[in-house]
Amino acid sequence: MYGQENDATTDDRPIRDRPASEGGDGEGTNRAGGRVGRMTSNDDDRLDTVSIHAGERETNDALVTPIYANATYRYDSPSERGEYRYSRMAAPTRADLEAVVADLEGAAHAKVFASGMAAIDAVFSLLSAGDHVVAGDSLYAETYDLLAEFYPRYGIEVSYVDVTDPEAVREAVGEDTALVYAESPTNPLLRITDLETTAAIAHEADALLAVDNTFASPALQRPVERGADLVVESLTKYLGGHSDAIAGSVATDDDALAERIWRIQYTRGAVVGPFEAFLVRRGIKTLGARMDRHCHNAALLADLLDGHDAVERVHYPGLASHPGHEVAAEQMADFGGMLSFELAGGVEDAVAFVAALETITIAESLGGVESLIEVPAAMTHQNLAPTELDAAGIDPGLVRLSVGIERSEDLVADVERGLDAVTR
Ligand SMILES: Cc1ncc(COP(=O)(O)O)c(C=O)c1O
Structure with a gap:
């Protein structure tokens, strides 16, 4: 042959x-x-x-x-x-x-x-x-x-x-x-x-x-x-x-x-x-340069969300309170550009938060230069049944944010806009 x-x-x-x-x-x-x-x-x-x-x-x-x-x-x-x-x-x-x-x-x-x-x-x-x-x-x-x-x-x-x-x-x-x-x-x-x-x-x-x-x-x-x-x-x-x-x-x-x-x-x-x-x-070719900026912007936003009354919990390995923080610090060069969070008002707040954003786009996927936000239970993880979401620890109101490399101040202002929309 x-x-x-x-x-x-x-x-x-x-x-x-x-x-x-x-x-x-x-x-x-x-x-x-x-x-x-x-x-x-x-x-x-x-x-x-x-x-x-x-x-x-x-x-x-x-x-x-x-x-x-x-x-x-x-x-x-x-x-x-x-x-x-x-x-x-x-x-x-x-x-x-x-x-x-x-x-x-x-x-x-x-x-x-x-x-x-x-x-x-x-x-x-x-x-x-x-x-x-x-x-x-x-x-x-x-x-x-x-x-x-x-x-x-x-x-x-x-x-x-x-x-x-x-x-x-x-x-x-x-x-x-x-x-x-x-x-x-x-x-x-x-x-x-x-x-x-x-x-x-x-x-x-x-x-x-x-x-x-x-x-x-x-x-x-x-x-x-x-x-x-x-x-x-x-x-x-x-x-x-x-x-x-x-x-x-x-x-x-x-x-x-x-x-x-x-x-x-x-x-x-x-x-x-x-x-x-x-x-x-x-x-x-620009992976390293982009990643530095993703990490920088994500750390800023994680801190902002973590300290806010309208936010129930922030999942970001760079926060000292994250259960995997020490392991992440040891095995990762930095903590990455992804974070997720739950708002005190659950799904209703999640919807209001993302609707108020002007710079950050509601979309699936992650890791691109542009910031993208999504609600996993309704979007990327919608094919999981409620029991499966529960088993995976995904709250219906969880919001996932892929932090892009836009100007930091613009992202901070946008997240503040979202927080204002849910602050009663
Ligand atoms: C952690 C993880 N693994 C794998 C995939 C699948 O990758 P692709 O969409 O390129 O098939 C995704 C997609 O979002 C992902 O987030």
């Missing part, structure tokens, strides 16, 4: 040593990617340099990787061809994005999918019938749906536990546990899981730890360094950063896992297209 030499099952070469067209990371093909190198530790201060230079391809002296809108590539003969073969398997714009995502995560490999959900689905696709998953009890709604509705049909059993409590994880893992799955910080309650401790518990049970790092982004937290086996990002959020593209990634330091993820990627086919890959790659 043509191309049989590329079959992943018959190829002993580590994935990193293969050209991108064969599922490798294209090492050696990316001029700057090989030179800049991957992030190595939390103290690594090269984020901005890696974000800008890693993985850029040298083509006709173009400064940035172009959009290669190719489905397929020319063979010289049935047994002779260049680096690429067919774009579902590997494609240049995507390969360069995968190189920079891997470097930012401090991982040997990353694969980029059509969405964050496709990336998460790829992680769950590693499972087999009879496997048990220990998942956080506070998850993005569609992740919960995948685990609660789809995977049990294939014989996967899932236990939902408070993964912020290592003892709860230790009690939940058993002989059949193949995967521990956590978000940190979680959507929408910003709960924090101690990644290193949780990785150790998963590994003692011969299970993998997968972390959804979307709320932190690799600018603030690199779970691979804490022992996570798989790291998922919705690239739609902070890495893309401009609310204009949907994409997702899975990163891993493990060659065998990378191989399996790549096979899932090209067989299931939920690959990112070249246009989206280009947009996300462009967004990544």
Whole structure:
């Protein structure tokens, strides 16, 4: 069969040593990617340099990787061809994005999918019938749906536990546990899981730890360094950063896992297209600068809300009163741009608050340059039943705010406008 030499099952070469067209990371093909190198530790201060230079391809002296809108590539003969073969398997714009995502995560490999959900689905696709998953009890709604509705049909059993409590994880893992799955910080309650401790518990049970790092982004937290086996990002959020593209990634330091993820990627086919890959790659260049400002603005707004009579509770890991504050301070470079809060007047106040805003837009999604606000029970998490919302700790009046990088004073004035609307 043509191309049989590329079959992943018959190829002993580590994935990193293969050209991108064969599922490798294209090492050696990316001029700057090989030179800049991957992030190595939390103290690594090269984020901005890696974000800008890693993985850029040298083509006709173009400064940035172009959009290669190719489905397929020319063979010289049935047994002779260049680096690429067919774009579902590997494609240049995507390969360069995968190189920079891997470097930012401090991982040997990353694969980029059509969405964050496709990336998460790829992680769950590693499972087999009879496997048990220990998942956080506070998850993005569609992740919960995948685990609660789809995977049990294939014989996967899932236990939902408070993964912020290592003892709860230790009690939940058993002989059949193949995967521990956590978000940190979680959507929408910003709960924090101690990644290193949780990785150790998963590994003692011969299970993998997968972390959804979307709320932190690799600018603030690199779970691979804490022992996570798989790291998922919705690239739609902070890495893309401009609310204009949907994409997702899975990163891993493990060659065998990378191989399996790549096979899932090209067989299931939920690959990112070249246009989206280009947009996300462009967004990544300013990740560090944007993240600094997201964090600065979010801390300001968290303080403002926290001290106000109309506000019942603020969920922001940067507040000393947040139950995960110490762990977050230890494992994150900063506390992020996301916060949520409950107003004293519940749903009625939530509706009045968001209606009064002029700069901050009511919309789903997060991590873009513009501030977005939403009510999870009515919007992003609307598919959860009232009992499921309750189990996830999501109050119907909870408000989630993705703090953008607008001028701080304008955001403060807008939040004050919202507070005025609910102050009786
Ligand atoms: C924490 C988290 N993970 C995953 C996703 C899914 O990402 P996408 O919308 O790119 O599929 C989202 C989307 O909001 C999210 O908030």
